[in-house]
Amino acid sequence: MNSESTSTSLDLDRLAAYLQQHVPDFRGPLKADKFAGGQSNPTWLLDTPERRYVLRRQPPGQLLKSAHAVDREYRVLRALAxxxxxxxxxxxxxxxxxxxxxxxxxMSYEDGRIFWSPALPEVERDARRDYYASIVTTLAALHDVNVDTVGLGDYGRAGNYFERQIELWTRQYRAAETEPIAAMNALIDWLPAHCPxxxxxxxxxxxDFRIDNLxxxxxxxxxxxxLDWELSTLGNPLADLAYFCMCLRLPSKGNISGLRGLDRSALGIPEEEEMVAQYCELRGLPRIENWNFxxxxSFFRLASIAQGVKARALQGNASNxxxxxxxAxxxxxxxxxxxxxx
Known part of the structure; x- marks a missing residue:
């Protein structure tokens, strides 16, 4: 996990004293490094002589209603244990x-590899298919969790998930809007009329199920x-599957990189149809209709999130x-x- 060394916005002495009172076996002294990735909830790697931890906090400044819900992240981590x-x-x-x-x-620091590009340049070509298979298997396992059994039966509102999500992200986008975007207005009209x-x-x-959150x-x-459960809720699991598959259509260069224009066969990356078929087989689902919806x-929601980042940046409250x-x-x-x- 990459981090940038800065702890200027944390009072480490006060934090260490608090954690020593509330976390079993926590002992200072404490060092903190802010992770370079992430746009929503600022995250730090905490080092102590005996153990490493990760701290996630809400950002400073005025927050949109229901955004930056670190308490929900904590609840879902506890439930999935x-x-x-x-x-x-x-x-x-x-x-x-x-x-x-x-x-x-x-939370605990999970030592491992984080990949920022879905092309997996750090991995041998012949192993990349196995990494993607592991991703799909993990997603299917998440969606198979019985939410009532783990105490998350009330973790989301009743009613059509996509109707609620379109309403939510339309509201979030309007609250953060800085100039008209014709394509967003078109989606705000089209999506509610085509909910499956x-x-x-x-x-x-x-x-927010994407490769750099694994x-x-x-x-x-x-x-x-x-990682990063801020946007988790109860809903239609196909939203996660489609959100992950966006990486096949996102440009290969940019702040959020994808595989658009790349030869996925040469890279050893499975095609979308193969990943969707694997997911459906694991979960016993029939062929997915209305896949383009x-x-x-997924693109609409990510665009709304990006607009929120832009608004926070203009206000001087961005975490990255x-x-x-x-x-942009x-x-x-x-x-x-x-x-x-x-």
């Missing part, structure tokens, strides 16, 4: 904003932790130095979605 879905251990949630200036939680019937049983959906084992194509919705570049992706992402519905 022991289910077989690979997650970090959740140590402690601090709702007292006086400690470091915002709500935060502490919802799944019979809602699943736990991650909401930690892999050092020695095998095996996912050892799913799920893809278009590349926030302006990410924010809102319009191109919306255009890619419109291509799917035209």
């Amino acid at each position: 022991g289910t077989g879905v690979p997650v970090a251990h959740a140590w402690h949630l601090c709702e007292d904003r006086e400690v470091i200036g915002s709500m935060f939680y502490l 019937a919802d799944a019979k049983r809602l699943s736990l959906v991650h909401g 930690v892999f084992a050092h020695d095998a194509p095996r996912v050892r932790a799913i 799920y893809l278009a919705f 130095a590349n926030a302006h570049e990410v924010g 992706m809102a319009a191109p992402l919306a255009t890619l979605a419109v291509e799917l519905i035209d």
Whole structure:
């Protein structure tokens, strides 16, 4: 995991004293390095003489309603412990904003490999298919979790998931809008009119399931932790599958890189049809209808997220130095979605 050395926004002495009171066997002194990745909830690697931890906090400044829900992240990590879905251990949630200036939680540091490009340049060609198979297997396992059994039956609202999500991300986009984007307006009109019937049983959906939110084992194509649960809720699991498959259509160069224009066969990357078929087989699902809707919705949601990053950057509250570049992706992402519905 890559990090940039900075702890200027954390009072380490106060934080260490607090954690020593609330986390079993926690002992200072404490060092902190802020992770370079991530746009929403600032994240730090904490080093102590005996153990490493990860701290995720809400960003400073005015926050959109329901955004940056670190308490929900903590809850879902606790619920998934022991289910077989690979997650970090959740140590402690601090709702007292006086400690470091915002709500935060502490989880275990999962040592492993994080890949920032879905082309997997760090991996031998013949192994890349196995990494993708592990990703799909992990996603299917997540969606097979019985939410009532793990205490997450109330983790999302009732009603059609996509209708609620389109309403949510339209509202979030409008709240962060800085200039008109014609493609976003077209999607806001088209998506509600084309919602498919919802799944019979809602699943736990991650909401941001992409390759750089996965930690892999050092020695095998095996996912050892799913990161960044801020957008998780109960909903239609096909949203996660389509969101991951966006990487096949995203440009190969840019702040959020994809595989568009690359020879996936030469790279050893499976085609979309193969990944979707593997997922459906693992979960016992029939052929997926209206696939382009799920893809278009995924681009729309990511465009809304990018617009939120742009708004925070203009306000001076972004948690990452590349926030302006990410924010500039809102319009191109919306255009890619419109291509799917035209």
